[in-house]
Amino acid sequence: MTDRSATKPVVVRAPRSHAWWNAVNAWLLLLPAAVLLVAFTHYPILATVRHSLFVARRNGAEVFVGLDNYRAMAADPIFWKALVNNFWFALGTIPTSIALALLMAIWVNRNMRGRGFLRLAFFTPTVLPMIAVANIWLFFYTPDYGLLDQLRGLFGLAGWNWLGSPSTAMGCLIVMVIWKEAGFFMIFYLAALQQLSPDLEEAAAVEGAGRWYTFRRITFPLLMPTTLFVAINAVINSFKLVDHLVIMTKGGPNNASTLLLYYIYEVAFTFQDSAYAATLTVVLLVLLSTVALLKFGYLDRRIHYQ
């Protein structure tokens, strides 16, 4: 009908009415998804911010209090503890799981015996619900008759209250989360490794480069996009993942293991203080938005994807 080129859309540059009809069609197609997205993502974000500026009095009326909630939050030691915990949690889980994921991917990618089993072993935790994982590890960490303490018993060491001691609670949870997440990240590295041209390695071998040198100077830099992708995912996950707290420590002992999203859940649904919960959520949104800006605004521009 009209001229075509490689990336022409379905309806081509045409008389005005056609373009209008085009747009209408497009928006109609978008409508169902758009309605739900606005209702459950965009509107809640705005509503949360608005909600945080009010306080609900017991008789149901909402009173505008400006930044009062934020002041209360700044004075709330549990909030700061949760924030700090989130930081340590991210620091504890992300680099380690990424490193392990890379190692696993390299091993699974190699031509060694039983790599199917390797892949199975590494990836399986990903398909398990966090609640199930928490139950299993809860038993490991149970004092005295839990598996860990039984192991210690074998060496003549006394039992230790892993989840009940502020010094070890966080560490134990970090180990568990690394176990769950590393396999998931491995997949991305596996995909990336398989896309790397084997010529590079051959060329490097011909030049006499050792394996570690090849990895450090060639493979790893080429995997940088994947690493960043995985890192961003991991950061977002670290804010979302609180299922285990509900049945393992409930944030304790004395808030040693609480995380921001869990505290939000507690404040909103156990203490029924939705205005304060909204305030806390705003902080969480700001953190996530910062990550988003970093990714879309900065990193995506610097890294070229294929």
Next chain:
Amino acid sequence: MRFIGRTMAAAVALAALSLGAQPAAAVDLTMYYPVAVGGPVTKIVDDMVARFEKENPDIKITAVYAGNYTDTMTKAMTAMKGGQPPQLSVLLSTDVFTLMDENAIVPMDDLVADKAWFKEFYPAFMANGQVGGKTWSIPFQRSTIVMYWNKDAFKEAGLDPEKAPANWDEMAAMAKKLVKKDASGNTVRWGVEIPTTGYAYWMLQALAIENGQKLMNEAGNEVYLTAPKTVGALGYWVDLSRKEKVMPTGSIDWATLRTDFVEGKTAMMWHTTGNLTAVKNSAKFNFGVAMLPARERRGSPTGGGSFYIFKSATPEQQKAAVKFIHWMTTPERAAEWSIETGYAAVSPAAYKTKAMEDYARGFPAATVARDQLEYAVPELSVHENGRIYKFLGDAVQAAVTGAQSPKDALAAAQQQADRVLRAYK
């Protein structure tokens, strides 16, 4: 198009299936209830509800097990705020202020013709539910903290197996003798354990009252956490693990404590009488149950859950709810409940039923909780009790794990509690 049509039909069918079919009944009641003790409690509740429904075919009750007390309160409030409240629930007797603040419940006075019924219950159990001259709840699964002791362990340690410690000093001294270590010096049996998770505020209140200190005022808007006797109570608790070394350091879990006792890992434990039957059924040794030891006085807070009726229920539903509560708390049923769980029966008449008297004759431990009522005080009941309990629980955990001194931990809790309660003064 056909494909889309079939998909839509499937989707609609799925949606219909997922929304569920509502059976028609004369009066439909939904009740949330908690379980905080061991044993097949949900089965017992379901059984009793089924029997009630059989006797009253025009009333249908959906009893929903919602977790522990905190979870159940969360569920009830969440459901109410979301527009689908239950008609009645079993919640902590101390949730009354919060429920009143949320405009969630109706006082029983308006619904009950014969107010003499209220007097049939133990005043100690009714106390928490009576605010502003009205009665807001009826006791159901009520308790006091009792001390369980392992008689076989006592004998092994050279103590009189029939005598439980009567005061704090005795308890610490006896506990020292009961600690057993293995060849490499690891402790295989502790002397005494008091749980620090779950309801730590409840345990602290017991220690405080034994030390002669009340924790809150009647209006429910003040707490006395930094009073020297409160600090002393927490100090004694911490000393048991750090100074006397008769209790493990670190967090002691509410739920696993019962199992620890039954497995002989601790010779004595402080726990709710609601665990009595569960312990009885699983302990392979002789054990005794005693009132808590005294310092200035004996004492324990009452505890446990009561029935509340929600404002959102229709008058018809409220009447049906009252009928159900009446039925569940008759002396026979109260006795049955007490025997099957270990909770205290809520009325003196229940203890006079034949079933209960026979049971108590063979198992005297069954009446200890009731006997302790003489020294019992109302449980810590304040506005926003959930939050206050968390502050207290955090303080206890900070102190027993050594993160803060009892004084500092309680000071922090007091500060936070003051901030929250300020709005209610």
Next chain:
Amino acid sequence: MNGRTHPLEAIAAWLLALVWIAPLAYAFWSALHPAAYATSFSLSAPWTLENFVRAWNQAPFGRYYINTVVLVVLILIGQLILSTLAAYAFSRFKFKGSGAAFALVLLQLMIMPDVLIVENYRMIGKLGLLDTIPAIALPYLASAFAIFLLRQTFKSVPQELVDAARVEGAGPLQILRKVYVPLARPTYIAFALVSVSYHWNNFLWPLIVTNSVESRPLTVGLAVFGAPETGVDWSIITAATVMTMAPLLIAFLLFQRQFVQSFMRAGIR
């Protein structure tokens, strides 16, 4: 990548794999043996299915299974339909505001419904849908991730095929159905596996939004079941845990390659 592997390296890899599979292996051990053998690993321990039977009887796992299946299917169907339409619009229609709209869609990749629990809960309450399975599903039906994946896939459909269909007189929706959807099958399968995995295992939002057995999915049922207050019988709890994760695990074991490929495909940007 294909050189001979140093034996030490192979041993290290195997050791890691064994350590990695140990917790899961333990869960199965504990679930299939009587409570007394929960921590003693003697080879002569008797096998038993009794833990499963008791777990099944203690909580309505049958109902939980049904709820979860209904939930996951509902979500998947909704996601597929909505995201296909939206991705079609983004990939093949030029219209004003498409860039901004797409950016707004991508926002959901960062700020997911999981963190907006407070407001979403209020929204569901206003809609009167609390404690129903659709309530769990609604915030997830519009999946930015699916839209993103499908848009990429649709963009790579050769123009010739589209033109051929148009020549035959097909309208936009028919072109979508006849040309784009069949060609995007691998993406659909990949996304389906990821979506099912995610929503089968989702916990916090269903926990908040459901109250009763009729709408509770497996994960919430497991948490309520294992609530420590009622005392811990690890064998029964592990049996219940195994029951919760079994379907996905079995599916994964049978379709390992597809699962791995799906997640890989989903991750390739």
